[in-house]
Amino acid sequence: MSSLPDLADAAARRERFQALYEENYHRVLGYAQRRVARDDASDVVAETFLVAWRRLDQVPEGDAARLWLYGAARRVLWNQQRAVRRRDRLSRRLRAEGVTRPDEDPSGSSLTPVAVAFGSLRRGDRELLSLVAWEGLDPGEIAEVLGCSRNAARIRLHRARRRFACELTRVGASLKRSSIAGHVSEVYE
Amino acid sequence: MSPRSMSKRSQQLNALLAELAPVRDEDLVGEVRSARAVGLLGAILEAPTNDREAERSGSRRGRMLVFAAAAVAAAVLSLPAFGVGEEVVSFFAGWRDPEAPVPTASDVLIASGEDGVRWQLVATKSDQGLCLGLVYRSSAGEEVVDGGCGYVDLRGDLTSGIRGDPSTRCLVSPTETAPCGSLPRRWIDFPSRSNGPDSDRMIVFGSAAAGVAGVDLVLSNGESVRAHVVEAPERLGAPLNFYWVAVSLEEGYRGSFELVDPVEMVVARDADGRVLERRIAAWNGNPTGDPDGSPPPQPLG
Numbered sequence: 235m236s237s238l239p240d241l242a243d244a245a246a247r248r249e250r251f252q253a254l255y256e257e258n259y260h261r262v263l264g265y266a267q268r269r270v271a272r273d274d275a276s277d278v279v280a281e282t283f284l285v286a287w288r289r290l291d292q293v294p295e296g297d298a299a300r301l302w303l304y305g306a307a308r309r310v311l312w313n314q315q316r317a318v319r320r321r322d323r324l325s326r327r328l329r330a331e332g333v334t335r336p337d338e339d340p341s342g343s344s345l346t347p348v349a350v351a352f353g354s355l356r357r358g359d360r361e362l363l364s365l366v367a368w369e370g371l372d373p374g375e376i377a378e379v380l381g382c383s384r385n386a387a388r389i390r391l392h393r394a395r396r397r398f399a400c401e402l403t404r405v406g407a408s409l410k411r412s413s414i415a416g417h418v419s420e421v422y423e
Numbered sequence: 424m425s426p427r428s429m430s431k432r433s434q435q436l437n438a439l440l441a442e443l444a445p446v447r448d449e450d451l452v453g454e455v456r457s458a459r460a461v462g463l464l465g466a467i468l469e470a471p472t473n474d475r476e477a478e479r480s481g482s483r484r485g486r487m488l489v490f491a492a493a494a495v496a497a498a499v500l501s502l503p504a505f506g507v508g509e510e511v512v513s514f515f516a517g518w519r520d521p522e523a524p525v526p527t528a529s530d531v532l533i534a535s536g537e538d539g540v541r542w543q544l545v546a547t548k549s550d551q552g553l554c555l556g557l558v559y560r561s562s563a564g565e566e567v568v569d570g571g572c573g574y575v576d577l578r579g580d581l582t583s584g585i586r587g588d589p590s591t592r593c594l595v596s597p598t599e600t601a602p603c604g605s606l607p608r609r610w611i612d613f614p615s616r617s618n619g620p621d622s623d624r625m626i627v628f629g630s631a632a633a634g635v636a637g638v639d640l641v642l643s644n645g646e647s648v649r650a651h652v653v654e655a656p657e658r659l660g661a662p663l664n665f666y667w668v669a670v671s672l673e674e675g676y677r678g679s680f681e682l683v684d685p686v687e688m689v690v691a692r693d694a695d696g697r698v699l700e701r702r703i704a705a706w707n708g709n710p711t712g713d714p715d716g717s718p719p720p721q722p723l724g
Binding site for chain 1: 438444447453455460463467470643
């Protein structure tokens with residue numbers, strides 16, 4: 235039989251989780267929908283919050299909870315995607331994985347050059363750049379999500395930008411050359 | 424991110440990427456009150472709160488409790504056990520991509536093991552060169568291959584089914600390519616990696632030239648681990664060696680699955696322990712992968 239303190243703890247736990255859920259549901263859903271098809275995104279959201287429920291003691295308070303959830307969602311997503319991923323690391327096929335939702339553009343035929351350049355990056359680079367451009371995180375926050383040092387996050391972000399700039403240059407015949415060239419010249423300084 | 428912490432050009436780059444986002448968080452704020460979200464919350468609050476409870480309830484992975492249909496679970500349970508009798512699971516099974524390599528010989532089992540689930544390291548000759556992949560069956564019952572096919576730049580007398588097409592273009596700098604066959608031959612290839620079989624460990628694997636008797640991996644945390652090295656089975660018909668090692672994610676890079684590469688460098692050694700070659704990941708400032716090689720690329724634009 236549960237004691238009164240146990241019941242109080244359980245109620246407090248539920249209350250905390252509900253607040254976490256209501257505050258962050260749209261963020262986790264957005265994170266997932268920006269990376270996978272809608273149906274898959276629902277699964278990612280479900281599993282991410284289930285992990286949070288089971289590990290609520292590890293979820294930090296305040297805004298740090300959002301970063302913790304991103305980290306959890308990233309792992310869930312990775313576990314989900316690895317089931318369908320077959321890499322060809324040498325052929326450098328241009329892929330749009332993670333750029334468009336598969337259910338919207340399975341052929342990838344209408345991709346913009348920016349999307350092609352982005353899709354041709356390594357998954358890790360894409361995720362780093364996405365965390366900045368889509369989730370609005372800074373290197374310190376990315377470090378929290380990835381579980382690495384702030385300095386490591388900054389360096390890897392710098393490298394990812396450099397590689398993205400190279401890809402843009404490679405596919406960028408119709409891009410705004412001035413801004414792209416400008417970026418490239420900067421990142422190698 | 425504060426605009427002041429980024430250069431104007433980084434902001435331009437971010438702006439380009441932001442346009443790719445198919446949805447914005449602001450558009451989803453009301454979703455938490457949707458029937459789906461409310462239903463999910465109710466289901467989670469009824470779910471066990473820790474692994475022990477989850478196991479007691481018969482569902483170690485709580486997600487099954489929330490979403491998996493009974494029919495799917497039944498289908499998974501009815502699948503035959505993976506790797507029984509070390510039957511090789513084809514690298515190419517289910518690969519429907521029209522650009523996929525075409526195998527030119529049977530799959531050859533290089534190694535197998537169990538880290539969470541049973542896995543096999545499989546090599547196959549193809550019209551695009553050697554295919555090397557780690558094959559395992561996911562928790563959802565799907566056959567998964569992590570690996571790839573392509574030109575092999577290792578030393579040795581390799582047939583075209585192993586070597587690949589020497590006219591294939593290889594990247595020699597961020598903006599330049601050259602025929603792969605014109606580039607220097609190597610002792611060791613930088614590894615592929617898979618954390619599919621075990622979420623706590625990553626299996627790192629790759630190929631090396633004959634004569635490489637030892638392989639060390641230098642991890643991003645500074646630690647060094649020794650890989651298993653085996654000769655290619657005679658059936659593959661190639662003077663190659665292969666290496667693999669399971670790296671603990673906690674040791675290697677603090678639980679970050681993909682974004683932080685756990686392997687900074689691979690070191691090939693001969694039978695006497697002498698270093699034959701050290702190789703780093705390409706595109707970290709030196710596209711050749713040689714830590715003592717050409718300098719970083721020159722400014723563009």
